[in-house]
Amino acid sequence: MLGFLKPKGELVELKGRQIVFLATKTFPRDAQFAIKLSLPPPNKQKLEVDVRVLRQRPAPDNKYVTIAVVETPKDYPDLHGFPLRDYRRESRRLTLKSGDLPGYRAITTDLSHGGFKAELEAELVEGDRIPITFEFEQLGGFSVDLLAEVRWIQKKGVRYVTGFSFPDQGQYQEGYQWLCDWLNTGGETEVKKLFKPAAFQKAPPIPESLLEKGPPPEEPLQELDKALELRIPFKGFLRGWAWEQGDDMVVVVLEDDDGNDHWLEFPGCRGLHARCRDRKIRLQGVGLVFQSEMIKEYSRTVTMESLYHFQFLDDYLRVCLEVVAAGCREQKRD
């Protein structure tokens, strides 16, 4: 047989009857053929083996990771060949936040120097680059901003398992370097020396004099509480919201008509869900109403508006903040 016509590939792993290799061609399921596999240097030997393809998936450099069954009637020793990944993947659960994420926040299922994987509530677009924030709860809630690129998406039930890589980080390089250190040291890197608790410091600062008023004394319910029904109009989009449990702070992410994000912090507020269900909804403003019910957040449609309610505690536990959306349709993102 003309050996040089055999398909060629690079061995990744051979274990028992299962073999994984990188090939430059695609093969249909159950395709059977003999393949010549190279091994990583300094080993110059070639491994010739008959295989039956089970499945393939794309890999970098126009190659395909091919998983197959060894059909050669011979017992091979277990072999490790070329590594599939540049970096070792570790099972790490970190909170991930971004206004560009469906649901605003997610948890990583694994993480490496090269990227991470997370289950999302909706589908992103492959190739999109989005700024993200990793939160390190074990380090007092410190956070690191990074850039992530969507590399692949797999539907899993009602969710989407999404693989992200870390592209060239640009302005986020410092954060990426820190993350690498953090991974290299098994989580021993000191965060405080490098970063401020950044995630929610993006909003323009409000003068201390407007905030340092302290909690008021207990006051009886006043008539003015019941009469409160105001709307603060503005034009923009609702991008998401989050309730930081423990911090008693609601963060609402809005986008103005010029495409600028505004992170609004409402200290002393509470919500029920720490995420946003919709993305980029046209808003008319926020409303302030009296609300005596227990802490809850809900949405209801009133004619052409959707109202998203947050208990805005304001130390008095009485005021409800309504984010008033115009219509319910999702806005198409450019």
Add this chain to the structure above:
Amino acid sequence: MTIDEGKLQILAAFCELAWADGRVTQAQADFISDLAIEMDVRLGSYLPVLVMGLSRPPRAKVENLADIPIDEVERFQLVERFVAMCLLHEGLSNEQADVLARLALQLGIKARELEEMRRRLC
């Protein structure tokens, strides 16, 4: 105090003035949010201030308007806006007049000038 911080103080002062009568009306809320946009304050800055300022009466009086780096003309224009907001409804109440006078004084506008302004805007 920077001009951006000063703008937020101005909004807080308007909120205080709006509460002078014991309740804030929608017309006053619209007036203040329009002013925030007119002053080119970022949405992320003014919205929390307005939410806090309009949901409950102020717990502390605004007393540092004099520190805001604006010139005399701008101070005069600002007090005119204070008066204009007070006149959104039926005249100037005694409570509003007290708060207005205190805020105006911080900006160097005396009672006589304030009265002239009120007559002109009425």
